[in-house]
Amino acid sequence: MTDPNSLPQPETPAEVQTSPVRCVSGAIVSGGLGYALYSVMIAIATNFASKPIHSDNQLVLRLTSAVRTLVVGLFALGSGIFGLVAVGLLALALQLLLQKLKKSPQS
Known part of the structure; x- marks a missing residue:
């Protein structure tokens, strides 16, 4: 029988630091996906509106x-x-920038 404590533990990945550049790049990707979904939604709604339902049921x-x-x-x-x-x-990203400006020594 195997001891459940003897199983190798998965390594925890190193923690990635959050930076304003990473936040802005993520915002650009997320905003692009949001705009794409919005455009598809408008196209679908327009298509549905242009084709009425032909039924009496x-x-x-x-x-x-x-x-x-x-x-x-x-x-x-x-x-x-x-x-x-x-x-x-x-x-x-704005919050991180403000925190970096507050921490940096004033000249």
Whole structure:
């Protein structure tokens, strides 16, 4: 039998320092993804609006409306989350810059 304590422990990776450059580059990537999702959401919503539902069945109308709302809502949620992450990363970069300026000796 093997002793559970004798298993090799995974090495913990070295902690990466947070820097304003890393924050700004992450904000650019997140903002780009947010803008891309927003553009796709607008295209999907426009496409749905230009193609009305051709049915007299009330169940079909309700299901189609629910699915369309769900699809557009998911893309809106994704673009909103990525946008908020970009704003948060920019605020973190600003905070790190201000902390570096306060710590540096005044000439």
